[in-house]
Amino acid sequence: MIPSAAPDWRIESCLPGVLWPTLPQPASTQVLALVFQLERTQWLVPQELQALQLRQLSLELAHAVNTVPYYRQRLSEFWTPHTGLTWEIFQRFPLLTRRHLQDHYTELTSSAPYPQHGQVGAIHTSGSTGSPVSVLRTAFDGLIWKALTLREHVWHQRDLGAKLSAIRQGVSENEIDNWGAATEGIIHTGPASTLPVARDIETQIRWIERQQPAYLLSHPTNLAALAQHCIEHGIRMPWLREARTRGEALPADLRELCREAWGIPVVDMYSSNECGYIALQCPQASHYHVMADSLLVEVIDDEGRNCAPGQIGRIVVSTLHNFAMPLIRYEIGDRAEVGEPCACGRGLPVITRILGRARNMLLLANGKQFWPSFGLRGLSRELGIRQHQLVQKSFDRIEARLVVDVPLDAAQEQRLRRQLLSSVPAGFEVTFSYCTEIPRSAGGKYEDFISEVAAPRH
Numbered sequence: 078m079i080p081s082a083a084p085d086w087r088i089e090s091c092l093p094g095v096l097w098p099t100l101p102q103p104a105s106t107q108v109l110a111l112v113f114q115l116e117r118t119q120w121l122v123p124q125e126l127q128a129l130q131l132r133q134l135s136l137e138l139a140h141a142v143n144t145v146p147y148y149r150q151r152l153s154e155f156w157t158p159h160t161g162l163t164w165e166i167f168q169r170f171p172l173l174t175r176r177h178l179q180d181h182y183t184e185l186t187s188s189a190p191y192p193q194h195g196q197v198g199a200i201h202t203s204g205s206t207g208s209p210v211s212v213l214r215t216a217f218d219g220l221i222w223k224a225l226t227l228r229e230h231v232w233h234q235r236d237l238g239a240k241l242s243a244i245r246q247g248v249s250e251n252e253i254d255n256w257g258a259a260t261e262g263i264i265h266t267g268p269a270s271t272l273p274v275a276r277d278i279e280t281q282i283r284w285i286e287r288q289q290p291a292y293l294l295s296h297p298t299n300l301a302a303l304a305q306h307c308i309e310h311g312i313r314m315p316w317l318r319e320a321r322t323r324g325e326a327l328p329a330d331l332r333e334l335c336r337e338a339w340g341i342p343v344v345d346m347y348s349s350n351e352c353g354y355i356a357l358q359c360p361q362a363s364h365y366h367v368m369a370d371s372l373l374v375e376v377i378d379d380e381g382r383n384c385a386p387g388q389i390g391r392i393v394v395s396t397l398h399n400f401a402m403p404l405i406r407y408e409i410g411d412r413a414e415v416g417e418p419c420a421c422g423r424g425l426p427v428i429t430r431i432l433g434r435a436r437n438m439l440l441l442a443n444g445k446q447f448w449p450s451f452g453l454r455g456l457s458r459e460l461g462i463r464q465h466q467l468v469q470k471s472f473d474r475i476e477a478r479l480v481v482d483v484p485l486d487a488a489q490e491q492r493l494r495r496q497l498l499s500s501v502p503a504g505f506e507v508t509f510s511y512c513t514e515i516p517r518s519a520g521g522k523y524e525d526f527i528s529e530v531a532a533p534r535h
C-alpha cells in the first residue's frame with residue numbers, strides 16, 4: 078500500500094529565496110526523516126513489525142543489563158546480551174509495577190546513557206491511577222514523539238493551516254502562531270490558542286466562540302460538558318471540524334454527543350507522560366493503533382497470558398528507545414480490550430477500548446461546572462502518597478482518600494489541604510481518609526475524581 082502523503086505541509090525553509098522544494102532546518106530534517114520511515118513501516122505485517130521490535134528491544138535490553146542495576150539483577154537469569162531475544166524469553170521477564178518504579182528510581186537509572194541520544198530530563202507524573210512516579214527520558218524520545226504527532230496529523234488529514242484551540246491542563250490563556258512543539262520550526266501552521274481547563278464551562282464556551290477554531294482539543298469529561306451545554310442551549314459552532322481528546326478514558330457517549338452538538342467526529346489519543354504515545358485512533362475507525370514503532374505493548378490476563386481479540390487485560394509497556402531509564406514490561410495501571418487486525422491495512426496492533434482514568438466534573442451549588450485539577454503531583458511525591466482519589470461529597474466538602482505507608486501528620490495534612498483548596502472555588506472544606514488500596518469502579522476504570530453531588534436543576 079502507498080503511504081499517505083502530506084503535500085500541503087508548508088515545511089519551514091532554512092534558505093532565503095527557496096520556497097520549493099524546501100530545504101528544512103537541520104533539526105527538522107531528523108524529525109521528517111523519522112516521519113518518512115514511520116509512514117512506511119506502519120504497513121508492515123504484524124510478524125515483520127514484531128521482528129523489528131525484538132531487534133530494537135534487544136539493543137535497549139543489552140544496554141539495560143550492562144548499565145541499569147535493577148535489570149542486571151533481575152534479567153540476567155532469563156537473558157544475556159549474547160542470547161537471541163524471542164517473544165517467549167521476553168514474556169518470562171518479571172513485570173515492573175508502579176510500586177517498583179516508586180521504590181527503585183535510582184537502581185532503574187542507567188549509569189551511562191548514550192550522549193548521542195541528547196539531554197536526559199526527568200518527568201514526574203501521577204499517571205492515570207493517581208500513583209505518582211518519576212522517569213527519565215532523552216531528547217531522542219522527544220524526536221520520536223514529534224514524529225508520531227506528525228504522522229497522526231497525516232492519518233487524520235488535518236489542515237495544518239487552520240486554527241487549533243486547546244482547553245486543557247498545564248497551559249495558560251495564550252494565542253500563538255504555531256500549533257506547538259511538534260510543528261514549531263518544522264512546518265508553518267495556522268494559529269493556535271490555549272485556555273486552562275480550570276475555567277468554568279460557560280466561560281470556555283464564550284472563549285471558543287471568540288476563537289472559532291477548526292480543531293478543538295480537550296479532556297473527554299470537559300468536552301462532554303461543553304457538548305451537553307451546547308445541546309441544551311442550542312449553541313452552534315459551525316466552524317468546528319474535529320474534536321481531539323486526551324488524558325482520560327473516553328466516556329461511552331462522547332462521540333454521539335459531539336455529533337449531536339456540532340456534527341463533528343472525535344479523535345482520541347492514549348498517551349502517558351512516562352512512555353509517550355501508547356495508542357492513537359485509526360483514521361478509518363474509532364479504535365486505536367498501538368504505537369509499535371516506539372513501544373512494545375502487551376495486553377495480558379491475570380495469569381499473564383496474551384489476551385485474544387475481545388478480551389480485556391492489563392496493559393504492559395516496554396520502551397524501545399529509552400536508554401536513560403528503560404521501562405521493561407512496565408505495568409502502567411490501565412486496562413485495554415484487544416481488537417482484530419484493522420481493515421485499513423496498517424500492521425500496528427489494534428486496541429478497541431482503553432479503561433484508564435475517568436473523572437466527573439466538580440459541581441457548584443450555583444450550577445457552574447469545573448473540570449477538576451488539583452496539581453498534586455509534586456506534593457504527592459514529597460509526602461510519600463502512593464495513590465489518591467478525591468471525592469466531592471457535597472457542595473462544600475471534598476474528601477481526599479489516600480494510600481500512604483505512614484499516615485500524614487497534622488502539618489502535612491494542612492499543606493495538602495491548602496493545595497487542594499487553592500485548586501477549587503472558595504467555600505469548600507477538605508477531609509482525609511486513609512485506605513490500603515483504591516479499587517477501580519465496576520466498569521474497570523480508575524476514577525481519580527468522583528462527584529457524589531447530583532447536577533442541580535436550573
Ligand SMILES: [Zn+2]
Pocket residue numbers: 359360361362366419420421422423
Ligand atoms: Zn486502522
